Amino acid sequence: MKLLFVCLAAFCLAAAMADAGELRIPIERYKLKNGMRVILSPDSSVPVVTVYIVYGVGARVEEKGRTGFAHLFEHMMFQGSENAPKGMHFRLVESNGGSLNGSTHPDYTDYFEVLPSNKLAVGLWLEADRMRALAINRANLDNQKEAVKQERRLSFDNQPYSTAIVDRWPEISYRNWQNSHSLIGSFEDLNASTVEDVARFFHSHYVPNNAVLVLAGDIQVAEAKKLVETYFGDMPAQPLSAIPDMTEPTQAAPRSEVYKDKLARVPAVIIGYPGPGRRTPDYNAMVMLDMLLTGGDSSRFQQNLVKGRKSVIQYEANLGWPFADATDYVAPGQYAMMLLYNPAFKGEQIVAQVEEEIGKIARDGVDQKELDRARTYFRSSRIRQLQSSHSRARFLGKFELLDGNPDYINTEMDDFLAVTPAQIQAAAKKYIDPAKRTVLDVVPAGAAPEGGEN
Amino acid sequence: MRGFSMVTGALLLFAQAQGQTMDKTKPPQTPDLPVFKLPVVFETRLPNGLTVLMVEDKRFPMVTARLGFQAGAKYDPAELRGLSETTAALLTEGTARRSAREIAEEAASIGGALHADSSADSLVLAGSALSEKLPQLLDLMADVTLAASFPEDEVALRKQNRKQELLAQRADAGFLADEKFSEVIFSPHPYSRQDPTPESIGRLDRAALAGFRDRSLVPANAVLVLLGALPERKQAMELIQARFGAWEGKAAPAAPAAQFPAPSRTITLVDRPGSVQADLRIGRLAVTRNDPDYFPLLVANTILGGGASSRIFANIREKMGYAYDVHSAAVPLRDSGTFSVVTQVRNEVIEPAIQALLAEMREISTKDVSPDELSTAKNYLSGVFVIRLETQDGLASQLAAVKLLGLPLDYLEKYTARVRAVDAAGIRAVAAKYIGPETASVVAVGDASKISKQLETFGKVVVVKAD
Numbered sequence: 039m040k041l042l043f044v045c046l047a048a049f050c051l052a053a054a055m056a057d058a059g060e061l062r063i064p065i066e067r068y069k070l071k072n073g074m075r076v077i078l079s080p081d082s083s084v085p086v087v088t089v090y091i092v093y094g095v096g097a098r099v100e101e102k103g104r105t106g107f108a109h110l111f112e113h114m115m116f117q118g119s120e121n122a123p124k125g126m127h128f129r130l131v132e133s134n135g136g137s138l139n140g141s142t143h144p145d146y147t148d149y150f151e152v153l154p155s156n157k158l159a160v161g162l163w164l165e166a167d168r169m170r171a172l173a174i175n176r177a178n179l180d181n182q183k184e185a186v187k188q189e190r191r192l193s194f195d196n197q198p199y200s201t202a203i204v205d206r207w208p209e210i211s212y213r214n215w216q217n218s219h220s221l222i223g224s225f226e227d228l229n230a231s232t233v234e235d236v237a238r239f240f241h242s243h244y245v246p247n248n249a250v251l252v253l254a255g256d257i258q259v260a261e262a263k264k265l266v267e268t269y270f271g272d273m274p275a276q277p278l279s280a281i282p283d284m285t286e287p288t289q290a291a292p293r294s295e296v297y298k299d300k301l302a303r304v305p306a307v308i309i310g311y312p313g314p315g316r317r318t319p320d321y322n323a324m325v326m327l328d329m330l331l332t333g334g335d336s337s338r339f340q341q342n343l344v345k346g347r348k349s350v351i352q353y354e355a356n357l358g359w360p361f362a363d364a365t366d367y368v369a370p371g372q373y374a375m376m377l378l379y380n381p382a383f384k385g386e387q388i389v390a391q392v393e394e395e396i397g398k399i400a401r402d403g404v405d406q407k408e409l410d411r412a413r414t415y416f417r418s419s420r421i422r423q424l425q426s427s428h429s430r431a432r433f434l435g436k437f438e439l440l441d442g443n444p445d446y447i448n449t450e451m452d453d454f455l456a457v458t459p460a461q462i463q464a465a466a467k468k469y470i471d472p473a474k475r476t477v478l479d480v481v482p483a484g485a486a487p488e489g490g491e492n
Numbered sequence: 493m494r495g496f497s498m499v500t501g502a503l504l505l506f507a508q509a510q511g512q513t514m515d516k517t518k519p520p521q522t523p524d525l526p527v528f529k530l531p532v533v534f535e536t537r538l539p540n541g542l543t544v545l546m547v548e549d550k551r552f553p554m555v556t557a558r559l560g561f562q563a564g565a566k567y568d569p570a571e572l573r574g575l576s577e578t579t580a581a582l583l584t585e586g587t588a589r590r591s592a593r594e595i596a597e598e599a600a601s602i603g604g605a606l607h608a609d610s611s612a613d614s615l616v617l618a619g620s621a622l623s624e625k626l627p628q629l630l631d632l633m634a635d636v637t638l639a640a641s642f643p644e645d646e647v648a649l650r651k652q653n654r655k656q657e658l659l660a661q662r663a664d665a666g667f668l669a670d671e672k673f674s675e676v677i678f679s680p681h682p683y684s685r686q687d688p689t690p691e692s693i694g695r696l697d698r699a700a701l702a703g704f705r706d707r708s709l710v711p712a713n714a715v716l717v718l719l720g721a722l723p724e725r726k727q728a729m730e731l732i733q734a735r736f737g738a739w740e741g742k743a744a745p746a747a748p749a750a751q752f753p754a755p756s757r758t759i760t761l762v763d764r765p766g767s768v769q770a771d772l773r774i775g776r777l778a779v780t781r782n783d784p785d786y787f788p789l790l791v792a793n794t795i796l797g798g799g800a801s802s803r804i805f806a807n808i809r810e811k812m813g814y815a816y817d818v819h820s821a822a823v824p825l826r827d828s829g830t831f832s833v834v835t836q837v838r839n840e841v842i843e844p845a846i847q848a849l850l851a852e853m854r855e856i857s858t859k860d861v862s863p864d865e866l867s868t869a870k871n872y873l874s875g876v877f878v879i880r881l882e883t884q885d886g887l888a889s890q891l892a893a894v895k896l897l898g899l900p901l902d903y904l905e906k907y908t909a910r911v912r913a914v915d916a917a918g919i920r921a922v923a924a925k926y927i928g929p930e931t932a933s934v935v936a937v938g939d940a941s942k943i944s945k946q947l948e949t950f951g952k953v954v955v956v957k958a959d
Contacts, residue, residue, distance in 0.1 A: 061552060061553065083551050084878065084881070084882050085526040085528055085878065086878060086879055086882055116800075120517075121516065121517045121518065121519075122519070124810075125801065125806060125810065126519075128799070128800035128801040128805075129801035129868060130519055131800075132799050132800065132801045132868055132869075132871070132872040133801070133864075133867065133868035133871050133872065134522065134525075134871060134875065135525050135871045135872060135874055135875015135876065135878075136872075136875055136876070136879075137799075137875075137876055137879065138800070152879050153875070154525050154526050154875050154878065155526060156522055156523050156525070156526050157522050157525075157875075159520035159522055160519060160520055160522055162520075163516070163519055163520050164519075166516075167516070181810065181811075181813050184813035185809060185810075185813060185816055186816075188769075188813070188814070188815055188816035188836075188837075188838065189816035191768050191769045191816075191836070191838060192769065192815075192816050192817060192836045193816070195768050196665055196767060196768055196769055196836070197664065198660065198663040198664065268514055269516070300766060301663050301766075302660070302663060303659040303660055303662065303663045304656050304657075304659050304660045304663075333600075334596065334599070334600045334605060335584075335595075335596035335599065335600070335605075336593070336596035336597040336599070336600040340596070341593055341596070344649075344653075345592065345593070345649070348649055348652070351653045351656050351657065352657075378656070378660065380652070380653075380656065381656070410601070411597060411600045411601045412600070414600065414601055414602070414603045414622070415600040415601075415603060415604075415605075417603060418554065418603030418604060418620070418621070418622055419605075421552050421553065421554055421603075421622075422552075422554065422620065422883075422884075422885070424552070425551070425552060425882065425883040425884060425885075426882045426883050427882065
């Protein structure tokens with residue numbers, strides 16, 4: 039079930055780190071005169087370098103009538119720039135033995151090239167050229183509107199669970215439009231986007247002082263710095279546009295809805311609870327709570343719901359689900375999960391079972407052995423993730439952008455591992471609050487129960 | 493990774509010199525791809541026939557392991573489809589000494605994970621752990637391989653959940669397209685039976701699973717790959733010998749005969765009412781990695797549809813805007829392989845999209861590719877090959893695959909040189925054999941009431957239900 043469970047892997051990203059003595063990711067951090075933040079992380083074990091650039095703009099800043107715009111814009115970034123005509127970006131990276139992509143998230147948009155290390159300049163040139171002078175024109179825009187619509191048909195409209203997750207879940211779990219609108223957007227809004235919209239978005243967000251550049255892998259620091267200065271140093275800083283208010287009103291009552299899914303054949307339930315602020319003690323506790331509930335085969339959901347009750351078939355959960363995980367969770371957000379369940383059960387029973395599992399932790403706490411096991415699992419999962427330069431670059435870029443501190447790649451594990459059983463217990467009590475719960479029961483169309491449920 | 497050699501010096505001097513007279517209107521000139529050497533792979537064999545590969549990698553305090561068998565789905569009896577994958581799923585769900593929960597808890601507490609998966613040719617148990625826990629990881633791997641007990645309740649739960657998963661998978665148009673394509677290309681060879689059915693799952697029981705374990709999970713058709721911060725060789729071998737040495741060396745079962753139907757043009761439409769678009773596969777039988785045609789086909793595939801600078805990406809997606817995903821794939825199995833073009837297009841443009849794809853397939857099989865395309869494709873393949881070996885998981889999987897597919901151990905070492913040796917004439921020749929549209933089969937999954945007319949312009953259409 040590839041679609042549904044993409045986020046399970048993402049969750050594992052949410053946590054572990056080696057003891058500082060065992061594994062330390064080197065970081066050289068500085069700023070160009072124009073405000074662009076730069077992180078260098080040399081590791082010469084494999085002749086590969088990742089050029090990763092993340093802009094502090096995501097789908098949550100979109101304006102009414104322009105849903106899906108941040109993602110449409112991300113597509114435009116591959117349509118050519120002043121000196122790299124349409125098609126050259128792909129061709130140049132691939133002809134130099136590299137791979138590339140970009141992705142749009144609620145709070146940021148990122149781009150990368152993974153290249154043989156002596157091709158570093160190619161990646162920098164391409165990124166600088168499009169940051170300086172993207173080719174914004176009608177032909178490119180029309181063409182990419184079609185590609186995005188086709189992406190929507192493929193990845194969402196023709197897939198079970200997807201429209202429930204992408205379109206409906208945000209609408210029922212948030213009240214502030216900035217958070218609740220569809221991030222992939224509507225065809226209507228995509229059609230309405232103009233060349234002027236694209237130009238405005240570009241000039242107010244895709245500027246050096248809103249970007250973090252990370253070079254991870256086989257680089258020599260002094261030389262890499264020279265190249266970065268050469269390609270990015272002469273771009274002027276620009277005034278940034280104001281970020282809209284994203285605060286959510288306090289949720290006063292539980293919300294619940296049934297979603298009839300024409301393509302789904304197996305029922306699923308989505309459950310969410312408003313989460314804590316990023317990097318607060320409660321955030322660390324929620325990350326550990328999630329690890330106990332869903333981290334690996336020995337987790338409580340696997341052992342007690344999939345195995346014990348035989349009610350849940352598969353699940354994924356995250357601080358920030360479905361579009362983020364703990365590594366890029368930004369409040370307001372939810373601790374949310376999706377569980378595919380055995381049709382012999384009802385969605386409300388699954389909700390009750392989930393809350394009972396978490397309730398056991400809230401009531402009885404966690405024993406040391408279980409916590410130790412979760413910590414070890416967490417730490418080694420993180421070590422595995424740090425093996426590729428691309429993955430290291432993503433951690434560093436996100437932590438710089440969202441925390442102003444890339445060294446979390448080396449230190450956040452200490453924060454997670456320092457969480458006490460009492461803190462996990464308190465977080466379970468405080469955050470898994472049925473009064474603030476949102477539920478979306480996704481039932482195969484035709485097999486839907488009458489009316490809603492509460 | 494120690495053993496990888498690097499040539500970065502050249503770049504640095506170059507970059508420095510360039511800094512002074514930088515013309516930023518042109519892409520920077522860079523040296524050729526760095527020379528790269530694989531880490532040293534140590535190979536040996538236990539007296540019972542178990543092949544062992546070891547690679548030192550001290551970058552991370554982790555070990556990564558694979559225990560692979562030639563025991564994939566092609567060994568399933570026709571009435572017991574899903575036997576290999578269900579055996580794989582249940583290996584880690586209980587042994588004579590450990591319950592499922594104990595296995596899961598032990599794996600987590602050594603900082604690891606332990607999972608078995610089955611594909612068409614092989615069944616692979618994958619594990620990892622913090623490096624000081626290697627003995628415990630090997631204990632677990634040996635225990636689940638030799639003494640999996642297939643507890644009754646775990647078997648029942650797996651069967652129940654697998655039937656639900658099948659339902660969910662069958663809701664996915666891409667899954668249906670892949671399934672039908674394999675059937676069209678390989679039938680009656682077992683490669684044509686990609687997935688189990690609810691009925692075949694229903695027929696599986698403990699006896700069948702234990703029988704498959706005893707017949708197929710034997711040292712003679714197995715390879716153990718260990719990679720990471722390993723103890724010194726002698727000690728590592730003692731650890732392995734102590735756990736796998738007493739394993740009885742039996743003959744491995746023979747694979748089904750590698751006989752496949754001659755390719756011919758067929759058009760199959762899997763009716764999926766309500767589809768807003770059609771999932772397409774166009775292609776035919778191709779070759780294994782051992783075949784001399786494989787490397788030219790690999791490069792041809794890259795030029796036609798292997799990446800974002802490929803022909804069909806540029807034309808079908810970027811120029812015509814018909815598709816978001818449009819690519820081609822040469823998929824080598826142990827006994828055969830396929831070549832296919834894969835895309836999803838909206839109902840209204842199916843006919844022109846197929847026309848355009850067939851035209852591209854014809855073009856590459858009748859005209860030489862340009863020198864520029866050729867060098868782009870070769871560089872791309874050589875570069876991403878190295879990127880895939882960046883992680884322990886990447887290298888361990890590649891090494892296991894080399895053995896399980898019956899390739900020489902120097903396959904990875906020689907990969908880049910063999911890519912480099914491909915020329916335009918060679919590409920045209922293999923493209924004419926495997927890519928030319930005359931014998932390509934078409935599989936479409938979509939709403940028959942909306943798309944069957946358009947498909948009929950390409951020949952007789954057989955419509956089947958998605959069930």
